[in-house]
Amino acid sequence: MLPQEIIRAKRDGLPLGEDDLRGFVAGMVDGSIGEAQVAALGMAIYFQGMTGAECAALTMAMARSGTMLDWDLDGPVLDKHSSGGVGDLVSLALGPMVAACGAYVPMISGRGLGHTGGTLDKLESIPGYRTMPGRDEFRRAVRLAGVAIIGQTDDLAPADRMFYAVRDVTATVESIPLITASILSKKLAAGLDGLVMDIKTGSGAFMATCHQARELAESIVSVAAGAGLPTAALITCMDEPLAPCAGNALEVRETVRYLTGAERDPRLHEVILALGARLLILGGLAHDEGAARSMLEGALESGAAVERFSRMVAELGGPRNFVEHPDRHLPVARSTWPVLAEGDGYVAAWDTRVLGMAVVALGGGRTRVGQAVDHAVGLTSIARVGTAVRAGEVLAVLHCASAEEGGGASGRAARSAVLKAVRLEPEPSAPGPLIHESHESVMPG
Numbered sequence: 001m002l003p004q005e006i007i008r009a010k011r012d013g014l015p016l017g018e019d020d021l022r023g024f025v026a027g028m029v030d031g032s033i034g035e036a037q038v039a040a041l042g043m044a045i046y047f048q049g050m051t052g053a054e055c056a057a058l059t060m061a062m063a064r065s066g067t068m069l070d071w072d073l074d075g076p077v078l079d080k081h082s083s084g085g086v087g088d089l090v091s092l093a094l095g096p097m098v099a100a101c102g103a104y105v106p107m108i109s110g111r112g113l114g115h116t117g118g119t120l121d122k123l124e125s126i127p128g129y130r131t132m133p134g135r136d137e138f139r140r141a142v143r144l145a146g147v148a149i150i151g152q153t154d155d156l157a158p159a160d161r162m163f164y165a166v167r168d169v170t171a172t173v174e175s176i177p178l179i180t181a182s183i184l185s186k187k188l189a190a191g192l193d194g195l196v197m198d199i200k201t202g203s204g205a206f207m208a209t210c211h212q213a214r215e216l217a218e219s220i221v222s223v224a225a226g227a228g229l230p231t232a233a234l235i236t237c238m239d240e241p242l243a244p245c246a247g248n249a250l251e252v253r254e255t256v257r258y259l260t261g262a263e264r265d266p267r268l269h270e271v272i273l274a275l276g277a278r279l280l281i282l283g284g285l286a287h288d289e290g291a292a293r294s295m296l297e298g299a300l301e302s303g304a305a306v307e308r309f310s311r312m313v314a315e316l317g318g319p320r321n322f323v324e325h326p327d328r329h330l331p332v333a334r335s336t337w338p339v340l341a342e343g344d345g346y347v348a349a350w351d352t353r354v355l356g357m358a359v360v361a362l363g364g365g366r367t368r369v370g371q372a373v374d375h376a377v378g379l380t381s382i383a384r385v386g387t388a389v390r391a392g393e394v395l396a397v398l399h400c401a402s403a404e405e406g407g408g409a410s411g412r413a414a415r416s417a418v419l420k421a422v423r424l425e426p427e428p429s430a431p432g433p434l435i436h437e438s439h440e441s442v443m444p445g
């Protein structure tokens with residue numbers, strides 16, 4: 001069918017065939033289909049949805065639109081992907097831990113989107129770290145360190161790159177079949193043997209309700225199974241930042257503290273262990289949850305995981321002594337200012353999206369496409385839900401780009417956002433579950 005006929009069919013709610021979707025994707029890559037037609041198809045899919053078969057066909061066509069990596073390694077090739085959150089540094093810690101357990105982790109990550117932080121922006125706070133290495137350098141880092149976290153290269157799922165850029169500016173990001181095809185096309189092109197998805201739900205997630213998160217989890221595991229990629233999806237809580245900090249260099253520093261054992265936040269640790277355990281089981285490296293968790297704990301305690309992180313940083317151009325001296329290398333904000341509670345109570349909830357936007361306001365995220373971010377700024381010491389605070393006690397600490405009183409205009413805006421984001425109650429409330437649900441692909445045959 002002609003592109004306009006494909007758009008018309010989807011607009012009118014008719015299912016698209018595999019050949020139509022393949023042809024459309026091929027046209028996106030060879031330039032014969034332009035952004036206007038891509039935007040129109042995206043909006044038609046946003047409103048009409050897709051059947052499982054259509055979503056699978058779109059995913060495969062996008063995966064095959066560029067290079068499909070293959071690996072010849074002596075362990076399973078595994079990866080983890082998050083739907084996006086605040087204080088979510090799981091990828092930075094989990095990749096090296098899983099590598100230390102015998103897997104290889106070629107992790108293709110993204111930049112911050114909206115209020116959420118991006119793993120690539122975090123890694124770029126390490127001086128010299130190359131997030132866009134050449135293919136040979138990437139393969140070498142995966143082989144030697146067991147893990148390499150990089151950005152989407154030009155040749156990997158180029159149709160997703162184009163589709164995503166158009167969706168970002170045409171209000172069609174929040175579509176379950178489009179998110180499924182976008183994430184899985186990159187993962188299938190990366191040649192994985194197993195994938196675990198961390199699907200966030202709550203005030204700081206794109207899928208705010210558990211119902212939406214479940215729909216996305218089910219869509220991802222079923223399309224992945226059809227494509228032969230064993231996949232598990234956990235739905236985890238993003239009703240407060242996962243780590244007690246948010247901001248690029250601040251999260252990298254927290255990762256080093258986590259990996260070395262200087263400090264391990266219990267919520268962060270539990271999510272890392274739960275996701276890591278699913279991954280080790282999918283990769284055939286552990287038989288059950290208990291064994292998998294012991295392996296991950298062992299990789300932390302023996303220092304093997306932090307050693308993998310250190311090696312990855314060095315292989316990709318960062319300082320060789322980074323984990324020994326993170327403070328010598330990471331940028332530091334010009335000033336820090338505590339945000340003090342204005343009354344007594346228990347922290348009952350955070351509006352996590354507002355906290356994420358406070359980091360953006362400080363300069364840690366983008367307000368325009370391609371804008372540079374300030375790696376040093378952000379929030380630390382974010383009070384956990386359930387903490388008792390008195391008026392005048394610290395709710396969070398701002399790390400600001402300006403040395404002016406209160407961190408200048410952006411510091412004052414961030415302070416107001418933190419105060420607006422917190423809800424204090426006179427009585428402590430029972431914390432909700434950290435891990436809501438687990439979904440697993442059932443492989444055909």
Ligand code: URA
Binds near residue numbers: 083173179180182
């Ligand atoms: N992450 C992706 O890679 N694609 C989406 O569509 C949403 C989140």
